Structures are given as C-alpha cells and as structure tokens.
Amino acid sequence: MKKQTLALHHGYNKDEQRTMAVPIYQSTAYEFPSTEYAAETFSLQHGFDNVYTRIGNPTTAIFEQRFAALEGGSAALATSSGMAAIFYAAINLAEMGDNIVASKKLYGGTVTLFTSTLKRFGIEARFFDPANPEGIKNLVDDKTKMIFFESITNPSIDVPDFGAIAEIANESGVVSVVDNTVPSPILCRPLEHGCDVTVHSASKYTTGQGLAIGGIIVERENLSEKLAGNPRYPQFNEPDPSYHGLVYVKDVAPLAFVFRARMSLMRDTGAAPAPFNSWLYIQGIETLPLRMKQHSGNALAIAEFLAGNNKVRQVNYPGLKDNPNFGLAQKYMPDGCSGLLSFDVGDYESAKSIVDNTKLFSLVTNIGDSKSIITHPASTTHQQLSEEELIAAGVPQGLIRISAGLEDPEDLVNDLEQAILV
Numbered sequence: 001m002k003k004q005t006l007a008l009h010h011g012y013n014k015d016e017q018r019t020m021a022v023p024i025y026q027s028t029a030y031e032f033p034s035t036e037y038a039a040e041t042f043s044l045q046h047g048f049d050n051v052y053t054r055i056g057n058p059t060t061a062i063f064e065q066r067f068a069a070l071e072g073g074s075a076a077l078a079t080s081s082g083m084a085a086i087f088y089a090a091i092n093l094a095e096m097g098d099n100i101v102a103s104k105k106l107y108g109g110t111v112t113l114f115t116s117t118l119k120r121f122g123i124e125a126r127f128f129d130p131a132n133p134e135g136i137k138n139l140v141d142d143k144t145k146m147i148f149f150e151s152i153t154n155p156s157i158d159v160p161d162f163g164a165i166a167e168i169a170n171e172s173g174v175v176s177v178v179d180n181t182v183p184s185p186i187l188c189r190p191l192e193h194g195c196d197v198t199v200h201s202a203s204k205y206t207t208g209q210g211l212a213i214g215g216i217i218v219e220r221e222n223l224s225e226k227l228a229g230n231p232r233y234p235q236f237n238e239p240d241p242s243y244h245g246l247v248y249v250k251d252v253a254p255l256a257f258v259f260r261a262r263m264s265l266m267r268d269t270g271a272a273p274a275p276f277n278s279w280l281y282i283q284g285i286e287t288l289p290l291r292m293k294q295h296s297g298n299a300l301a302i303a304e305f306l307a308g309n310n311k312v313r314q315v316n317y318p319g320l321k322d323n324p325n326f327g328l329a330q331k332y333m334p335d336g337c338s339g340l341l342s343f344d345v346g347d348y349e350s351a352k353s354i355v356d357n358t359k360l361f362s363l364v365t366n367i368g369d370s371k372s373i374i375t376h377p378a379s380t381t382h383q384q385l386s387e388e389e390l391i392a393a394g395v396p397q398g399l400i401r402i403s404a405g406l407e408d409p410e411d412l413v414n415d416l417e418q419a420i421l422v
C-alpha cells in the first residue's frame with residue numbers, strides 16, 4: 001500500500017465498538033484470564049501480549065505499527081521523547097568502553113547526550129564530517145558500535161550521502177542509526193538506502209501541531225541477521241540473565257533490536273509514552289503526507305524569495321537547484337525537502353531585527369509545527385558558543401532558521417519581506 005493509505009489505516013482493525021477513531025486505551029495494566037495464561041504470557045508464549053503500559057499499550061502499538069510501515073521497517077518502539085529514542089538506540093548498541101561515530105552536524109541535545117551523558121557511561125563519541133563519509137573509516141575500530149547521523153542536518157540543512165555511509169557501516173559490521181525527524185518517513189526512507197535503524201522526535205512533524213513530546217525507534221527488516229554472530233554485539237548473541245537467558249538474535253529474531261530495547265531498556269528505565277500522546281501521534285500521522293507536501297512547498301517558496309533578495313547573503317535549502325546538496329536531496333527525498341531552511345543576513349543585529357519584526361512567524365526553539373517558526377540560533381540555542389565555535393558549527397551570527405508552517409506561502413513571503421525592509 002502507498003504511504004497515504006498506510007497513514008490512515010495501518011495497524012487498526014477496529015475494536016469491538018467499531019470506532020472509526022483509534023481508541024485511547026488509558027490503562028496502566030491488563031487482566032490475565034488465569035495464572036496459567038499469565039505464566040505463558042511472561043514466557044512469551046502469546047507473543048507481545050498486554051501486560052503493563054511501560055512495555056506496551058494497545059494505542060501505542062498502533063502508533064508503532066503504523067510508523068514502522070511508513071518508514072518501511074519491521075518493528076518500532078515508541079518513547080516519551082525524541083531524546084529517549086536516541087538514548088535507547090545508542091545504549092542498545094554501545095556499552096562501557098565502547099565508542100560511537102557520529103556526524104558533526106547534529107541537533108544540540110544529541111551532541112550533549114553523546115559528549116556529556118554517554119561519556120559518563122564510559123562511551124566515547126567520535127565525530128565525522130557528514131560531507132565526507134570516507135572520514136568514518138579512520139574513526140571505526142573494533143569497539144565502534146554505532147554510526148549516527150541526521151538525514152537533514154539542523155540548522156545547516158545539509159543532506160549527507162546515506163548510501164555511502166550505510167555501505168561503510170555494512171563493510172565494518174557496525175549498525176547505522178539515522179535521525180530522520182526532519183524529512184519524516186513521508187519524504188525520506190533511510191532504511192531503503194541500506195541504513196539499519198531510524199530514530200525520530202515525534203514532537204515535530206508527526207504530531208504536527210506542537211502538541212506533545214515523543215519519539216520512536218524503527219528497525220529495518222532482517223537487522224537481526226547483521227547482529228547474529230557479530231562479535232561487536234555480544235549482548236544480542238549471549239543469553240540475557242535478566243530475561244531467563246533469552247538470546248535475542250535466536251529467540252526473538254527477526255525483531256531482536258526493538259525487542260531488546262523494549263524488554264530490557266524500556267522495562268528497566270521506563271521512558272514510555274502516555275497512551276494519550278500515542279493517540280495524538282496517530283491523529284498527526286493521518287494528515288502527515290498532506291502536510292509534508294505543503295511544508296516542503298512553503299519552504300521552497302520562501303527559499304526562492306530569499307535567494308532573490310539582496311539583503312540575504314546565503315540561503316540553505318536543499319530544494320534549491322544551485323544548493324550543493326541538491327543532487328543528494330533529489331536522490332534521497334525526491335518528493336520534497338521538508339519545511340526547514342536557514343539563511344544568513346551577515347550580522348547579529350540584522351538577524352535579530354528580522355526575527356523581531358516578523359508578525360506571522362513565532363520566535364520559538366522548535367520545528368515541525370503547523371504554525372511557522374523563526375529562530376536566531378546565535379542568540380538562543382547556540383548562545384554559549386564563541387565566534388569560532390559558531391562558524392565551526394555552521395551557525396554564523398547572522399543565521400536565521402525557519403520552520404515553514406502550513407500558512408499560505410504568499411503571506412509568509414510577504415511577512416518576511418516587510419521584516420527585511422524594516
């Protein structure tokens with residue numbers, strides 16, 4: 001089935017009340033019909049049966065199945081935030097004494113997770129330039145457990161060569177994990193280009209209206225085959241003493257990655273989504289294909305206007321024909337490049353003035369809302385960085401980031417034009 005159809009139907013066969021809307025199963029736990037049935041459930045004889053909402057919930061399960069289908073994956077685990085999804089993906093693979101190899105251009109929260117919190121777990125982060133995947137080869141050793149990058153980087157808005165990165169990951173037997181938040185599965189499916197796992201902040205385009213914080217992890221078909229017998233990943237190949245000696249790649253293949261994240265990490269640390277939030281994501285997904293089209297069209301209209309304005313030094317949007325990422329964007333996201341763009345007006349004061357004088361754009365440090373958002377990274381998210389660090393991070397003082405919403409594109413362009421002229 002096509003994405004638009006999956007987005008409306010996948011995973012829900014209507015309950016006994018025949019409700020058109022997916023019901024919210026707002027329950028902490030689920031009754032077992034007998035002790036015998038309970039014992040069978042705990043020894044997995046009923047598959048993923050309902051036990052306790054920390055490890056599974058019927059509403060959340062529909063969100064997981066629908067999102068996995070859209071992403072072209074085999075299974076998914078929903079989490080209470082995008083950061084929890086990234087954290088679980090990382091610690092499902094890496095342990096104390098290991099290292100991970102990550103793109104230099106990442107969301108700031110991911111950078112601090114990797115350089116600060118994972119460091120305290122004894123996991124080292126090594127960084128590569130996403131414009132040069134070959135550089136990964138110099139960083140990978142036998143303790144490397146994850147190669148991580150974003151499918152559209154933020155706020156520099158670059159598109160890495162996923163296929164090249166996946167090839168290097170496959171040659172070395174390392175699992176590749178892609179943060180696919182910005183294009184969403186509607187515009188881009190990294191698993192189809194050889195990547196192993198995707199993570200998302202559902203707080204952005206998935207909910208779509210800035211309604212709830214959430215995340216999700218998706219594993220590709222047959223990832224268990226890459227993990228099986230792979231000396232990098234003993235945790236998937238040796239009996240887990242906390243789960244009756246279960247061997248993930250043997251006993252729960254082909255869904256070993258998500259199963260372990262759920263039944264070990266989620267069980268023990270509990271960053272589970274609220275059923276109501278899962279229901280909000282399901283509502284969001286129903287219109288996601290339509291919205292991503294409009295977000296992309298609006299961003300392109302804004303980018304084209306900015307590219308023709310003499311007060312603007314540079315526009316970063318991979319949908320522009322003269323953008324250095326245009327070719328890769330056409331290859332990996334031919335139906336649109338999502339709603340995120342940035343542009344440089346040269347200096348801090350000019351950028352601040354434009355941000356303060358827009359009327360339709362809200363000054364918010366978020367992306368993916370149906371309402372348009374404008375951000376000045378140098379005075380907000382990247383305030384702590386020195387001039388040199390700002391340039392290294394691809395965030396000059398005059399850079400403005402826009403998350404194009406769903407308003408009429410002419411109104412958005414007119415609003416930016418009057419703000420630039422002030």
Ligand code: PLP
Pocket residue numbers: 081082083084107109150154179181182200201202203213214215366367
């Ligand atoms: N990944 C990207 C690309 C993001 O932009 C964000 C948040 O801005 C996150 C992950 C973290 O997601 P959350 O805020 O849902 O924890």
